[in-house]
Amino acid sequence: MDFSLSQDDCRFRDEVREFLRAELPAELRERHRQGFHIRDDDHRRWTQILGRKGWVAPEWPREHGGLGLTPIQRYLFDEEFGAADAPTILSFGRNLAGPLIYTFGTPEQRARFLPPILAGAEFWCQGFSEPNAGSDLASLQTRAEPHGDAYVLNGGKIWTTEAHHADFMFCLARTSAEEKRQNGLSFLLVDMKSPGITVRPIWSIDGEHHLNEVFFDDVVVPADRRVGEEGQAWSYAKFVLTNERTSAAGLDRMKAGLRRARRLLVRLAPGLDPTAVTQFRRRLAQLEVDTIALEWAVLRVLTADAREMAGASALKLRGSALAQRVAELVVDLLGPEALPQFSDEGYPHNADHNYGFADPDAPGAMTTHLYRRALTIAGGAYEVQRGIVAKQMFGL
Amino acid sequence: MNLSLTEEQLLLRDSARRFLREQYSFDVRRQRLGDRGMGGELWTQFANMGWLAMSLDEELGGSGAGPVEIALLCEELGRVLALEPFVDSIVLAGSLLQAMPSTQLRDDLLRGLGAGEIVIAVAVLEPGARYAGAAGGVVAGLTSEGCTELTGRKILVRGGGEADMVIVAAVPPEGNPGDLGLYLVTMHGDSCARRTYSTVDGCEVADLSFDRTAAVDLAGGPMSAAAILDEALDRATVALCAEAVGCMEAVIELTAVHLRTRKQFGKTLGSFQALQHRMAEMHVECEYARAMIYKGLQSLTLPADERQKGVSAAKIRVCQAGLEVGAQGIQLHGGIGMTEEYPVGHYYRRLLVIEKTYGDLAHHFGRFEARSPLIEAQRQ
Numbered sequence: 104m105d106f107s108l109s110q111d112d113c114r115f116r117d118e119v120r121e122f123l124r125a126e127l128p129a130e131l132r133e134r135h136r137q138g139f140h141i142r143d144d145d146h147r148r149w150t151q152i153l154g155r156k157g158w159v160a161p162e163w164p165r166e167h168g169g170l171g172l173t174p175i176q177r178y179l180f181d182e183e184f185g186a187a188d189a190p191t192i193l194s195f196g197r198n199l200a201g202p203l204i205y206t207f208g209t210p211e212q213r214a215r216f217l218p219p220i221l222a223g224a225e226f227w228c229q230g231f232s233e234p235n236a237g238s239d240l241a242s243l244q245t246r247a248e249p250h251g252d253a254y255v256l257n258g259g260k261i262w263t264t265e266a267h268h269a270d271f272m273f274c275l276a277r278t279s280a281e282e283k284r285q286n287g288l289s290f291l292l293v294d295m296k297s298p299g300i301t302v303r304p305i306w307s308i309d310g311e312h313h314l315n316e317v318f319f320d321d322v323v324v325p326a327d328r329r330v331g332e333e334g335q336a337w338s339y340a341k342f343v344l345t346n347e348r349t350s351a352a353g354l355d356r357m358k359a360g361l362r363r364a365r366r367l368l369v370r371l372a373p374g375l376d377p378t379a380v381t382q383f384r385r386r387l388a389q390l391e392v393d394t395i396a397l398e399w400a401v402l403r404v405l406t407a408d409a410r411e412m413a414g415a416s417a418l419k420l421r422g423s424a425l426a427q428r429v430a431e432l433v434v435d436l437l438g439p440e441a442l443p444q445f446s447d448e449g450y451p452h453n454a455d456h457n458y459g460f461a462d463p464d465a466p467g468a469m470t471t472h473l474y475r476r477a478l479t480i481a482g483g484a485y486e487v488q489r490g491i492v493a494k495q496m497f498g499l
Numbered sequence: 500m501n502l503s504l505t506e507e508q509l510l511l512r513d514s515a516r517r518f519l520r521e522q523y524s525f526d527v528r529r530q531r532l533g534d535r536g537m538g539g540e541l542w543t544q545f546a547n548m549g550w551l552a553m554s555l556d557e558e559l560g561g562s563g564a565g566p567v568e569i570a571l572l573c574e575e576l577g578r579v580l581a582l583e584p585f586v587d588s589i590v591l592a593g594s595l596l597q598a599m600p601s602t603q604l605r606d607d608l609l610r611g612l613g614a615g616e617i618v619i620a621v622a623v624l625e626p627g628a629r630y631a632g633a634a635g636g637v638v639a640g641l642t643s644e645g646c647t648e649l650t651g652r653k654i655l656v657r658g659g660g661e662a663d664m665v666i667v668a669a670v671p672p673e674g675n676p677g678d679l680g681l682y683l684v685t686m687h688g689d690s691c692a693r694r695t696y697s698t699v700d701g702c703e704v705a706d707l708s709f710d711r712t713a714a715v716d717l718a719g720g721p722m723s724a725a726a727i728l729d730e731a732l733d734r735a736t737v738a739l740c741a742e743a744v745g746c747m748e749a750v751i752e753l754t755a756v757h758l759r760t761r762k763q764f765g766k767t768l769g770s771f772q773a774l775q776h777r778m779a780e781m782h783v784e785c786e787y788a789r790a791m792i793y794k795g796l797q798s799l800t801l802p803a804d805e806r807q808k809g810v811s812a813a814k815i816r817v818c819q820a821g822l823e824v825g826a827q828g829i830q831l832h833g834g835i836g837m838t839e840e841y842p843v844g845h846y847y848r849r850l851l852v853i854e855k856t857y858g859d860l861a862h863h864f865g866r867f868e869a870r871s872p873l874i875e876a877q878r879q
């Protein structure tokens with residue numbers, strides 16, 4: 104056992120740190136620090152900055168345009184992002200579409216789709232969930248009928264994050280009428296500009312628009328946009344989702360939140376009742392301890408043979424609940440000043456108009472808190488993850 | 500002891516429930532979120548129902564009802580997520596005025612309040628001062644003619660955008676931060692700058708900036724202004740707790756219906772034991788919260804120290820239950836619970852705001868602990 108980082112790893116970490124110091128635009132950093140969701144134009148700009156350095160997906164294998172980072176380097180990379188208050192880029196292209204395509208796609212698909220992801224030129228969304236297929240994803244109904252050398256797509260998806268900004272969707276659709284549930288599903292790469300696609304916004308409880316409903320009405324998808332074999336998508340989906348094991352823990356997000364809480368507590372403590380300081384101090388310490396535990400669980404999964412962890416599910420269970428509690432602590436520290444409804448429109452251009460926030464740290468805190476309720480729902484709900492752990496570990 | 504409701508109380512609750520269900524569907528509420536405000540039709544209807552004057556003496560146009568009736572009504576207002584600042588304007592402002600000795604001004608204000616003719620807001624919070632009412636953010640001064648004027652800023656004043664009058668907590672002339680007086684400001688064009696915005700529950704609040712604004716000193720009775728404000732806030736807190744219980748009940752109802760109808764894996768969600776247990780927990784939380792309303796109501800009849808302790812205990816328990824029930828309500832709904840179009844998230848946001856109104860959990864834990872010293876209890 105060795106607790107130290109190799110010289111290579113340290114050098115890499117320093118390089119990331121230096122890059123972020125030099126290249127991260129200040130206003131982007133400030134928005135992220137205050138807890139705002141990243142805006143589409145900022146996301147594109149930032150991805151392109153990273154793309155020029157070759158750092159959109161440095162953990163991808165070299166032959167597919169990545170740097171082939173080791174798991175621990177990937178971890179250090181993300182950690183530096185968190186420490187610098189740098190937004191991580193959305194996971195759909197980097198963590199899902201990319202690995203799906205380079206693992207199961209054709210050489211032509213790789214050549215067509217991977218470079219634009221790495222350059223920040225094209226963005227993706229994930230078309231899995233449907234109104235009647237949430238936790239029970241295998242019951243999805245969207246159909247892709249073979250028609251010559253194309254599929255004709257009908258049906259719809261829901262909760263599709265960022266569909267309104269995405270260029271492509273990796274979409275799970277039923278290509279066989281005979282087979283039920285998991286069988287008969289295929290992966291299609293759908294151009295979001297295709298005729299027959301309608302995207303309807305769904306406003307969420309943080310007062311923002313991230314989610315969408317997507318309708319397919321006779322959408323033609325060329326057959327060469329199918330990934331892998333027809334009917335095999337379920338196993339590909341499982342591979343892709345569990346491939347991304349440790350980012351489910353969301354460590355950097357947690358640490359950034361704890362830093363914010365600490366900053367607030369230091370600033371607010373002199374004006375607080377001493378018993379309140381004691382309460383907040385203990386809550387902060389508890390969350391810091393929990394985060395350390397999560398961090399070492401992640402490190403074990405990354406560098407030890409830790410199959411007994413039930414990997415991704417165990418990390419997601421803890422990580423999601425912890426991130427909710429961190430956001431709640433930040434809001435509680437702000438007290439009544441966290442309550443104004445924040446509207447992101449026009450920010451930061453009219454930042455001098457402070458929306459009723461008396462505290463400079465207040466904007467974004469409540470929005471983050473509200474949206475984080477979804478962490479225990481999206482990508483496999485809490486209850487379902489528990490079921491998976493019980494089944495994987497104990498066959499229950 | 501008898502904790503059951505009288506015939507009249509049951510009647511009040513049922514008629515309020517019926518009226519609000521008819522008048523205040525979720526869709527109506529969503530429309531009202533756009534054109535918020537309380538000067539409108541519904542406020543007048545509240546007045547016609549006798550709700551605004553309910554707790555006033557008969558000679559002021561009221562029916563002499565007490566905190567129990569107020570709580571029953573507030574629970575129903577919570578159930579439909581009413582946007583009107585009933586607790587702030589009627590319970591809080593009303594209690595403040597009622598605790599003051601009768602004068603022409605005070606009686607006129609109460610009469611107008613009860614008839615729905617004037618809207619009164621109460622300004623307590625100041626930037627960076629959490630729940631302290633007179634931390635120095637607004638100070639009262641005297642002009643050379645001996646008139647009172649206020650200078651400084653108040654934040655998050657519920658109903659402050661439309662109020663005709665505002666009762667302002669401020670440091671009195673010659674006083675130090677922490678000393679508290681209560682002042683009445685009549686709002687007209689240039690009396691103060693107000694900026695209106697909404698809190699995450701969709702309710703409207705305002706920041707008020709006073710700059711040598713003419714005000715009337717409301718002091719003069721046997722009770723200090725600080726004691727009056729403290730007791731009025733306790734009354735408002737109990738009413739708010741009842742509103743929270745109404746919210747929780749609504750969340751539980753919505754969630755139960757959802758679990759009975761939504762199917763995944765070929766079964767209704769309600770057939771999964773994990774979710775059955777969660778529903779049971781939510782119900783038990785809510786029942787304990789309801790029990791705390793009774794304790795809160797009883798506390799309002801006790802001497803200040805015990806009242807404060809009991810009301811803080813109620814606020815703590817009710818808000819903890821509310822946050823848990825609200826969050827679980829969203830969780831058990833899945834994605835749909837996260838949407839603006841669906842009610843459960845609106846209840847959660849209201850419950851979040853209630854927790855941070857009239858003192859948050861940290862505040863009330865502090866208040867409770869201060870009245871629960873670590874010495875061995877002696878039995879009398």
Ligand SMILES: Cc1cc2nc3c(=O)[nH]c(=O)nc-3n(C[C@H](O)[C@H](O)[C@H](O)COP(=O)(O)OP(=O)(O)OC[C@H]3O[C@@H](n4cnc5c(N)ncnc54)[C@H](O)[C@@H]3O)c2cc1C
Nearest residue numbers: 231232237238262264477481482484486771830831833834
């Ligand atoms: C913010 C957000 C972003 C999302 N982004 C995307 C996206 O980009 N692309 C995409 O495809 N999808 C996305 N989703 C959808 C997400 O994956 C689903 O919401 C999730 O799978 C849950 O499905 P559901 O919402 O239909 O809830 P349901 O499956 O109806 O679940 C409701 C409740 O029942 C519980 N439950 C269900 N089954 C069981 C069981 N067997 N035992 C015990 N409890 C159970 C759940 O845990 C949950 O609490 C997103 C969701 C959210 C909230």
